[in-house]
Amino acid sequence: MNSILEQQRHLHEEIERIENAIVDELLEKPKAHKEKIIQEHRVNNYLNLIQERSKLLKEYYDDRDGSRKKEINSISGAQEFSEFYQRLKSIKDHHRRNPNQIVEPMELEFKIDNVEREEAIIDNMFTGEEAWKYFDLHIYHEQYINLKNVENINYLNYLDKYDKFETIPMATKMTQNYSEYINGLKNYFEEYFNKAQPLYNIEELQKIIENEFKEAWEEGTLPGWPKEDKMEDDENDLFCVACKKQFQNKTVYEYHLNGKKHKKAASKMMNAGVMEVGNTQLENMKKEAQNKLLERRKPIALTESYIRGYSETLAGIREDTKANVERKQVLNEKEFDEDIEDIEIVESEEEEDDKIYNPLKLPIGFDGKPIPFWLYKLHGLGEKYPCEICGNYIYMGRKAFDRHFQEWRHAHGMRCLGIPNTRHFHEITLIEDAYTLWEKLKSKNNSQQFKSDTMEEYEDSEGNVFNKKTYQDLKKQGLL
Structure with missing residues (x-):
C-alpha cells in the first residue's frame, strides 16, 4: 500500500x-x-x-x-x-x-x-574488570605514568588523582601524548555512560560543563590554566620577536634560537631595516602570540573539564571501583575465586527471589529467608562490635567479629599501620592499643622479639599454615 x-x-x-x-x-x-x-x-x-x-x-x-x-x-x-x-x-x-x-x-x-x-x-560491552558496575582505567593509568614530569603512582592512587589536572606541568599538557591521553579518557567516560547508564541525558550534562568552562575560562579561575594577564613572568620572557612566537619552555626557547628557522627570520628582519621594536609594538606582538597560545590551550582545558564533570557525576561508581581494587589487593587466588562465586550467587538470588517481608531486618539464612528471632538472639547477632583499625566498621555478632581479624579489611588496616597481622594482635581493635603492643614486642630481647620469618603466618591454597621462612622456601622449591 x-x-x-x-x-x-x-x-x-x-x-x-x-x-x-x-x-x-x-x-x-x-x-x-x-x-x-x-x-x-x-x-x-x-x-x-x-x-x-x-x-x-x-x-x-x-x-x-x-x-x-x-x-x-x-x-x-x-x-x-x-x-x-x-x-x-x-x-x-x-x-x-x-x-x-x-x-x-x-x-x-x-x-x-x-x-x-x-x-x-x-x-560484551563491559570488560571483566568493569563487571557491569566498575571502571576499568588500567590502560589510561599506563599512559599517565608514561607522561613526562608526572608522579609514578599505583593504580589505586590514580583512581584518586586522574581528574586532578592542576598538578600536571604546563609543558606536559602541551604534548601530543597528553592530548591523546585525555581525549582517550574523555571518550571512555562517554562510552561508559552509553553502556552503564544509557538513559542518562549526557548532552544536557555536556552543555552544563561547557557553560561552566566558558565562565571559568573568561574569569581565569579554571584550575591549572592561568588567564592571559595572570601568566607567569617566565612565559613572558620566552617570546621570539623575529618569529613572533611564544614559547612555554626555556629549554625549547634556547634550542629555537640556534635553529635555522629563527636565524633566517632574524636575518630577514635585519635586512628589512627593523633593528629595534618599540615597546607598544612589542607588547602587541606578545599579546597576539599569547592569544594564539591560549587558543591552543583552550581545547585541552575543555577536555579536562569534561572529564572532571563526568567524574563528579559518576562519583559513586568511582568510590565502588576504589573499594573493589582495595579488596582484591588483599585477597589471594583462592579467596579471589571464592569472592567471585559469592558475588554471582548473591546476584542470582537477587534476580530470582521475590521481595521478602523482613521488618526486623534479620540476617538471611541458607534457605534465602530470614533466620528465626530466637536464633538471632542466641548467637548475639544484635550486639555491635566496632573496630577502629577497620575504619570504625561495625560487626554484628561475636562470630563475625572473631572471624574478621583474618579477613581482608582488617588485614588492609594493619598493613596501613605498618604492623603485621599476627595472633598477638587478636582482639585488638584500637589503633593506639595496636601501636602500644607493637612497640612492646619490638622492645623485648632478641629471643622474645617479634621475628617476621618465624612468627608471621602464611597460608597456601589448600589451607596449610606455615611461617614466612618455611613458606618462601617451599615456594622457591615449587612444592606449593
Whole structure:
C-alpha cells in the first residue's frame, strides 16, 4: 500500500505501540543491578525506534515534493468515489494474489524473543574488570605514568588523582601524548555512560560543563590554566620577536634560537631595516602570540573539564571501583575465586527471589529467608562490635567479629599501620592499643622479639599454615 496517508497512519500507530512497550517495561521493577542495566538498554532501543519513526513522519508532513497534498486533493475532490473504489479494488487484488497469508499480531513486534542473547550482547560491552558496575582505567593509568614530569603512582592512587589536572606541568599538557591521553579518557567516560547508564541525558550534562568552562575560562579561575594577564613572568620572557612566537619552555626557547628557522627570520628582519621594536609594538606582538597560545590551550582545558564533570557525576561508581581494587589487593587466588562465586550467587538470588517481608531486618539464612528471632538472639547477632583499625566498621555478632581479624579489611588496616597481622594482635581493635603492643614486642630481647620469618603466618591454597621462612622456601622449591 503506497498511500502516503496510510503510511503516516501506520507510523503514528507504531510510535504509540512503542510508547506502550516502554510503559510496560518500566512497570517491571528490576531486582538486580544487571537487570536494571538490561532494562535501560531495552528502553533506550525503544526510544531510538521512536526517533527514527518520528523523523520519517516529519518528512511526510513536510511534503517537499507535494505528493501528500496531491493525494488529499484526489480523495476530497469530485472524483472521490472513483478513487475510493479504485483503492478498494487494489486491496482485493492484493489479498487474492496472497491467500491465507499469516499475519503476526502487532503486539508481538517489539517483544524480546531471546533474553539470553540480549544479555550476552550487553555483557560484551563491559570488560571483566568493569563487571557491569566498575571502571576499568588500567590502560589510561599506563599512559599517565608514561607522561613526562608526572608522579609514578599505583593504580589505586590514580583512581584518586586522574581528574586532578592542576598538578600536571604546563609543558606536559602541551604534548601530543597528553592530548591523546585525555581525549582517550574523555571518550571512555562517554562510552561508559552509553553502556552503564544509557538513559542518562549526557548532552544536557555536556552543555552544563561547557557553560561552566566558558565562565571559568573568561574569569581565569579554571584550575591549572592561568588567564592571559595572570601568566607567569617566565612565559613572558620566552617570546621570539623575529618569529613572533611564544614559547612555554626555556629549554625549547634556547634550542629555537640556534635553529635555522629563527636565524633566517632574524636575518630577514635585519635586512628589512627593523633593528629595534618599540615597546607598544612589542607588547602587541606578545599579546597576539599569547592569544594564539591560549587558543591552543583552550581545547585541552575543555577536555579536562569534561572529564572532571563526568567524574563528579559518576562519583559513586568511582568510590565502588576504589573499594573493589582495595579488596582484591588483599585477597589471594583462592579467596579471589571464592569472592567471585559469592558475588554471582548473591546476584542470582537477587534476580530470582521475590521481595521478602523482613521488618526486623534479620540476617538471611541458607534457605534465602530470614533466620528465626530466637536464633538471632542466641548467637548475639544484635550486639555491635566496632573496630577502629577497620575504619570504625561495625560487626554484628561475636562470630563475625572473631572471624574478621583474618579477613581482608582488617588485614588492609594493619598493613596501613605498618604492623603485621599476627595472633598477638587478636582482639585488638584500637589503633593506639595496636601501636602500644607493637612497640612492646619490638622492645623485648632478641629471643622474645617479634621475628617476621618465624612468627608471621602464611597460608597456601589448600589451607596449610606455615611461617614466612618455611613458606618462601617451599615456594622457591615449587612444592606449593
